[in-house]
Amino acid sequence: MQEPAAPPTPPTPPVSLAALLSRDGLALRQIAGPPASGVTIRWAHTSEMSDPFPYLLGGELLLTAGVHIPAGTADPGPYFDDYVSRIVAAGGAALGFGVAPVHDTVPGALVAACEAYGLPLVEVPPGTTFSGVARAVWQLMAQARLAELRRVSEAQRGLAAAASRPDPVPSVLRRLAARLDGRAVLYGPEGAEIAAAGREPGGEVRRALAELARFVTGHASTTATDTVAGRRLAAYALGTGQGFVLGVAAPHREAGDHTIASVAAVLLSLLTGEHQSGTGAARSSALVRLLLGARPEEVAPLLGGADGEGGARWHVVHARPDTGTPDPVSASALGAALGSPLVDPAGDVVRVLVPAAPEPPPDGREPGGAPTPSPTGPHRPAPETPTAGADSGGGAAPDARAEPGAGTGGGADPGSGGGADPGSGAGTGPGGRVGPAPQAGWTLGVSAPVAPAEWPAADVQAARALARARATRVPLVRHGARPALADLVPDGEAEAHARALLAPVAAVPALTETLRTWLSLHGSWDRTAVALSVHRNTVRQRVARCAALLDTDLDDPDVRMELWFALRR
Secondary structure (H helix, E strand, O other): OOOOOOOOOOOOOOEEHHHHHOOOOOOOEEEEOOOHHHOEEOEEEEOOOOOOHHHOOOOEEEEEOOOOOOOOOOOOHHHHHHHHHHHHHOOOOEEEEEOOOOOOOOOHHHHHHHHHHOOOEEEEOOOOOHHHHHHHHHHHHHHHHHHHHHHHHHHHHHHHHHHOOOOHHHHHHHHHHHHHOOEEEEEOOOOOEEEEEEOOOOHHHHHHHHHHHHHHHOOOOOEEEEEEOOEEEEEEEOOOOOOOEEEEEEOOOOOOHHHHHHHHHHHHHHHHOOOOOOOHHHHHHHHHHHHOOOOHHHHHHHHOOOOOOOOOOEEEEEEEEOOOOOOHHHHHHHHHHHOOOOEEEEOOEEEEEEEOOOOOOOOOOOOOOOOOOOOOOOOOOOOOOOOOOOOOOOOOOOOOEEOOOHHHOOOOOOOOOOOOOHHHOEEEOHHHOEEEOOOOOEEEEEOOOEOHHHHHHHHHHHHHHHHHHHHHOOOEEEOOOOOOHHHHOOHHHHHHHHHHHHHHHHOOHHHHHHHHHHHHOOOOHHHHHHHHOOOHHHHHHHHHHHHHHHOOOOOOHHHHHHHHHHHOO
């Protein structure tokens, strides 16, 4: 499948013979052979040997003054036929014949032989030296090399920018396909197309490219090329070792194309590679133990969370892309940005389990001291804090906190005092804690840091925070944790009162969730509809139904407050 290796060539791109002919001061003129626009030369070489074949590598503009031509030959045709045929057999690109001092004109038999063998023949006038021609060739090569480096540099910047987008893999493939004016495909370990971009080729080319991708996964070679139906095909095995392959089909191959495709392959290797915050074996072991009945807190240390005397704490993050539907690769890239490989791309929402940074000691004790007991108890959802920046139309969420600086889509507020590494996907949350930061192109809901036993409750927190973030149109909302007035009531009495108060609607989860969301958004019909993904009329009907079943006035702020405290139970 792989093409045979090409003969050695200089590390500079070839130049067009037409460009050489157009150089001012040389006065070169083509007098035989195919059009110069379709001929490329790689170097210039001077030889007066009657058989230059042993001294040519291919791609040369061979320069001669005709010293080797036998004098007094009655019929020079056979000599020139042999001479030109040997140049063509050696891969010579063109022949330059210097007029004077040996010959006043280019021999007609040489013109006829070059025309017969399809070898471009260039007349070099008396005032032009061969050294001048060679210098012009090298100058053109230097210019072409500079243009190639600029093209590659621009492509690298474009590909790197694409890799930082919310949909990194499709963006990289789109940018690569545009640069190469062809088709770029990412194949998975099973050989199936995961993502593709660019003009769709014919069926023959698609099958050949897929076959080339399978070839590199089954052999030691990491790259392979082929040509099918006039299309130049290339396959690059990605460096993850997991069977991903980049396939490229282009109508032509220009200088720098291989380098550009290699840059894309490196970026895709990083994007498709598993983010390592713990070994895959340890995570596999954790999964097996969970399936066999182990408790979450027993397997959490295997998942890469920070260990401590009080045990590791975790954030649950719910994320939704601003456009489109998340695919497994973009979900993995999001997990890498947040600092965790524990990613679950479930439908329109991606869930990520992120280890929480240690909380700062509340009383100046060294890290690792005894944790301060939470006033909310170990298994109750933590109190929640308001969303910043809401309007008076019901945008504020009393159960979540908007990320500082989130209105601009940026990271953690630089003035918040958080010590997170800017590249780690961490930001500063309520109380100065470090947590997941906003990610460009995604809307995030982040739970409070919890122990493994509270992961289910944190999952609900993150889901509600994401709903608030979407309703209030901010990039990130955190579930806040702070003491509240309602926590002064003993748990047992508060829960009993909540059950009695909400009994008329408790049997219908849709009603309780709608009422809770509506209250959290200060009675905004539109934002509640966005948060619940239902029509605003549905929200009105459900809230009216709740008011009727509860036999109360929901416009009364005291009623709203009491219902809100009850719903938080």
